[in-house]
Amino acid sequence: MAEIANPIFLKPLAAPGADMGQAITFGEKQPLSLDSGRTLAPFTVAFMTYGELNRAKSNAVMVCHALTGDQFAASRHPVTGKRGWWDMMIGSGKPIDTDRFFVICPNVIGGCMGTTGPADNDPATGRPFGLSFPLITIRDMVRAQAMLLDALGIERVLCVLGGSMGGMQVLQWAASFPDRLVSAVPIAAAARHSAQNIAFHEVGRQAILADPEWRNGEYALHGTNPSKGLAVARMAAHITYLSEAALQRKFGRALQNRNTFSFAFEPDFQIESYLHHQGISFVDRFDANSYLYITRAMDYFDLAADYGSLAKAFRGSGTRFCIVSFTSDWLFPTAENKRIAHALNAAAANVSFVEIETDRGHDSFLLDEPELFATIRAFLGSVATRAGIA
Amino acid sequence: MIPRTRGMRPDLAAIASLIAPGARVLDVGCGEGDLLEHLVIEKQVDGRGIELSQQNVNACVGRGLSVVQGDADTDLADYPSSVFDVVILSQTIQATRSPRSVLQHLLRIGGKTIVSFPNFGHWRIRFALLLEGRMPRTAALGYHWYETPNIHLCTITDFAQLVHENGARIESAFALSQKGRTRRMATDAWGPNLFAQGAIFVLTKS
Numbered sequence: 309m310a311e312i313a314n315p316i317f318l319k320p321l322a323a324p325g326a327d328m329g330q331a332i333t334f335g336e337k338q339p340l341s342l343d344s345g346r347t348l349a350p351f352t353v354a355f356m357t358y359g360e361l362n363r364a365k366s367n368a369v370m371v372c373h374a375l376t377g378d379q380f381a382a383s384r385h386p387v388t389g390k391r392g393w394w395d396m397m398i399g400s401g402k403p404i405d406t407d408r409f410f411v412i413c414p415n416v417i418g419g420c421m422g423t424t425g426p427a428d429n430d431p432a433t434g435r436p437f438g439l440s441f442p443l444i445t446i447r448d449m450v451r452a453q454a455m456l457l458d459a460l461g462i463e464r465v466l467c468v469l470g471g472s473m474g475g476m477q478v479l480q481w482a483a484s485f486p487d488r489l490v491s492a493v494p495i496a497a498a499a500r501h502s503a504q505n506i507a508f509h510e511v512g513r514q515a516i517l518a519d520p521e522w523r524n525g526e527y528a529l530h531g532t533n534p535s536k537g538l539a540v541a542r543m544a545a546h547i548t549y550l551s552e553a554a555l556q557r558k559f560g561r562a563l564q565n566r567n568t569f570s571f572a573f574e575p576d577f578q579i580e581s582y583l584h585h586q587g588i589s590f591v592d593r594f595d596a597n598s599y600l601y602i603t604r605a606m607d608y609f610d611l612a613a614d615y616g617s618l619a620k621a622f623r624g625s626g627t628r629f630c631i632v633s634f635t636s637d638w639l640f641p642t643a644e645n646k647r648i649a650h651a652l653n654a655a656a657a658n659v660s661f662v663e664i665e666t667d668r669g670h671d672s673f674l675l676d677e678p679e680l681f682a683t684i685r686a687f688l689g690s691v692a693t694r695a696g697i698a
Numbered sequence: 699m700i701p702r703t704r705g706m707r708p709d710l711a712a713i714a715s716l717i718a719p720g721a722r723v724l725d726v727g728c729g730e731g732d733l734l735e736h737l738v739i740e741k742q743v744d745g746r747g748i749e750l751s752q753q754n755v756n757a758c759v760g761r762g763l764s765v766v767q768g769d770a771d772t773d774l775a776d777y778p779s780s781v782f783d784v785v786i787l788s789q790t791i792q793a794t795r796s797p798r799s800v801l802q803h804l805l806r807i808g809g810k811t812i813v814s815f816p817n818f819g820h821w822r823i824r825f826a827l828l829l830e831g832r833m834p835r836t837a838a839l840g841y842h843w844y845e846t847p848n849i850h851l852c853t854i855t856d857f858a859q860l861v862h863e864n865g866a867r868i869e870s871a872f873a874l875s876q877k878g879r880t881r882r883m884a885t886d887a888w889g890p891n892l893f894a895q896g897a898i899f900v901l902t903k904s
Contacts, residue, residue, distance in 0.1 A: 630759065649766050650773070656781040658744070660759045661766040663752050682760050690762025 327383050329356040331422050332459050340417065340452055343608075346442040350431065353456045354422025355379050355414035358398055359406035361462070367697050368462045369404060369688070370453065370489075371413040372470030372477035375602055376542075376594060378421040381413040382406075387593040393674055396681070403685040408697060409466065414456055416449040416477075418602050420595035423452070427528065427595040437597075438525035444601055446473070446609045450480045454488065464488050466695060467688055471495040471673030472640060473602070476609050479648065482629070483611055483621040491628040491691040493684065495673045496637050498644035499618055499651070500610040505639065508548050509603040512541030516596050525597055538596045539587030546586045551636035551669035555579060618651035625652075629659040630687040632673070632680060639670040660687065706732050708878025709814045712898055713786060716812060716870075717741060721783040724748070724807065726770050727790035731758035738763065746782075748773060771795045774803035782807055788814045789896075792848040798860060804901075805866050811901040814874070819853030819891040837876065838895055854897045858885040867904040873897060 331354040334340070339349030356379040361368060371381050371394065382398035384391060398404045398411055415423035418441070426441035433440075457465065468481045468489050475497020482492045498505075516522055519537030523530045547555075559579040563569075566576065575581045615621035629652055633645035642663050652659040664679045666672045673680065706714070710733040717723060719741040725734045728747030731754075737743040747765035749755045758765035766773075770787070771794050785808030787800070792815050794800045804811040816838040826834035833843040841848065852860070854871075861868055873883040873894035880898065883890040890897070 628764065646767075649768075650776045653766065653768075653773070653776040654778060656778055658746065658764050659766055660755075660764045661768075662756050662759050663767060664756070665752075679756060683756065686760045686762050693762075 327356070328386060329354060329379055329383075329422070331355070332456060334455060334459075338455065340448065340455065342442050342448045343445040344443050348417070348424065348442060351417070351424040351452070352422065352428075353414050353417070353424075353452055354419075355412055355456060356381065356383060357413075358382050358411040359409050361410040361460075362697075365462050366464070366466065366695065367409050367692070368457075368460075368465045369409045369411050370457075370465045370468045370481075371398065371404070371411055372449075372453070372468065372474035372481075373413065373416065374470070374472040374474045375545075375606065376590065376599075377474065378419065379413045379415040379423075380421070382411070385593070388589070396676060397684065403681045404469070404688060405685075408692060409688070412456070412460070412462075412465075414453055416602065417452040418444045418449070418598055418605065420598040425595065426525070426597035426601055436526070436528045438528070439597070441597070441601065443608075444605050446476045446480050446605055447484060447614075449605065450477055450484055453477070453481075454485055457488070464490065466697065467491040467493060467691060469493040469495070469684070470497070472497065472670065473606050475640070476606065479611055479621075480609075482625060482627050483615065486622075486625045486627055489627055490695055491630070491687070493630045493632065493687065494645075494648065495632040495680070496634055496640045496645075496670055497631075497648070498640045499612060499621075499648050500644075501607050502644070506607045508545060508639075509607055511544050513600050513603060515540035515544070516600060519596075522596065525600075527596070533591070534596045535588075535591040538591045538594065538599060539584075541599060542590040542594075543583040543587040546583060548639045549669060549671040551638065551667055553636060553667040554669055557667070558582075612651075618647065619654035622652055622655040622657050625655060625657045627657065628691060629657060630683065631659065631661045632683060633661075633663045634668070634670070634672040634677075635663060635665045636667045637670040637672065706736060708880070709788060709874055709896060709898060710736075711878075712872060712874070712880040713788060713812055713814060714741070716898075716900060717743065717784055719743070722781070723784045723786065724777070724782040725786045725788075726774070726804070727787060728754075728758065728763075728765060730754050731761050731763045731765060733786070733788065734758065734763050734765070735761055770800050774800065774807065777803070777807045779806050780809060782809070784808055784810045784812060786812045788812075789816065791815050792851050794850065797850045797852075798864070801860060801866075802864055805864065805903055809902070810869070811866070812898065813857070813901065814896060814898040815852065815857065816848075816896045817854050817891065817894050818851040819855060820895055821892050824892075836895075854883075854885060854891040854894060857897065857899065861899065861901055865904055866901045869900040869902050871897060871899050 333352045339347040381394040382392040415421045475494035478494040516537035519534035521532040522534035562578045564581040612618040633642040649661040725747045748768040755767045823834040873890040874896035
């Protein structure tokens with residue numbers, strides 16, 4: 309039997325009074341079977357919940373986080389103290405209304421916020437896993453989430469939602485467990501990682517691997533941290549989350565705290581200084597090895613290859629889908645989302661597809677986008693009403 | 699049902715009355731979802747829509763409807779055969795690039811296909827061309843020739859011909875008057891082709 313406990317692993321980092329959420333540890337008898345052929349046992353899944361589970365356990369909504377997200381979707385982050393990454397989306401009276409729904413947001417397997425990942429100790433050696441941690445896939449993340457639901461006694465969720473890598477998990481959920489979700493909302497997602505996506509990830513990984521402080525993944529044992537490499541990885545990735553138009557509008561060629569060029573390699577431009585800030589603030593809350601593992605999981609994702617075709621992945625699905633894309637997202641562009649919609653049509657699935665016009669790029673799913681909120685509110689509302697949720 | 703259909707376009711109200719409760723319905727070119735919403739609420743259909751305008755699609759999803767952005771000319775090919783009880787194409791066929799192929803897909807996808815369109819054989823249209831020598835502009839077809847999206851207009855006789863050529867059967871057909879009244883019509887008679895503002899055809903595979 310899984311045990312539910314407050315995670316102690318985060319305590320040294322935690323801001324005073326921060327809600328650490330919950331964690332479930334699955335023992336040796338409940339191993340996580342991985343796509344790589346290896347198993348993980350014991351392992352822990354850390355998660356946050358918002359709202360109340362109704363008596364019929366029919367109002368559960370699962371929220372899947374993106375690459376660098378975590379379970380703190382709608383509560384203060386214990387490390388940074390910042391508000392939750394989907395604070396505008398989840399809460400009382402918000403599109404994912406916690407007065408109506410019980411929201412579960414787990415940290416993915418391989419993550420570094422309480423769910424077992426490469427930074428945790430390998431029980432076999434008593435030392436951090438590092439590179440001995442097994443490679444994981446999006447499907448492995450979803451398997452762990454399904455085990456979490458089992459442990460919570462929730463057979464079926466009303467909806468699984470997520471953006472970017474979260475959207476990949478949503479698609480995998482719909483393919484792996486069609487009977488366990490009433491509806492699915494993949495936002496700014498794709499059914500496969502493209503060559504360009506993989507290329508950007510590889511740049512990030514090589515930045516980490518090239519940092520001498522990385523120490524072949526055993527930086528924890530050496531008391532070092534490849535923070536420079538991880539910061540560069542984050543900087544490169546962050547560019548892909550924004551659109552050219554948004555960068556131009558926000559920064560243009562404006563200089564940072566100066567009137568003339570430094571004629572040196574100082575951060576002259578505001579965009580440089582902004583990226584530096586993004587990089588530096590990231591390393592305080594994210595583990596470099598986790599970054600390697602999770603980016604790899606995204607690279608391996610290709611639903612069509614796993615099932616023969618994308619339509620076959622969803623054949624016979626009774627799940628109701630709402631696909632959302634953003635016009636200026638060039639990382640997970642509308643065309644990729646449309647492929648999913650076409651495949652769902654071919655599988656005769658119930659699908660809606662909304663493309664939202666914005667110039668803010670891939671990260672739009674995290675931003676104040678009224679049309680996104682309206683879409684989620686209406687879709688979830690209609691799904692809930694049809695399911696008889698008060 | 700009557701209060702609900704008040705305010706709905708007359709051809710849509712007529713189409714709605716032809717659909718059985720609980721049917722699986724695909725509305726191709728569903729606009730802002732007026733018909734679809736009516737069918738979902740009043741007839742508990744399993745309703746889906748395809749709509750070209752993204753703005754309209756977002757409005758539909760905002761009403762809780764299942765609608766995808768798509769083009770009847772290209773995207774119907776994705777759908778498997780015979781998955782819907784009824785497929786609706788209202789006031790759209792004249793704006794498609796390839797009406798014949800669209801019609802073939804509709805017949806393939808649906809058990810029953812309902813098509814409504816403006817009748818280009820209406821006497822006002824004939825007169826406009828005959829007496830004024832101008833491209834006709836009417837209440838139903840209000841565009842100038844150079845900006846109209848209606849690139850494949852047809853008469854009731856023309857459409858009946860296309861149906862027969864594609865081996866489909868006309869289960870029933872209705873003439874739409876300018877005032878929005880519908881009455882059953884014979885598709886091979888000269889009267890409706892001259893006096894009906896629009897037409898609704900209910901087709902099945904023969």
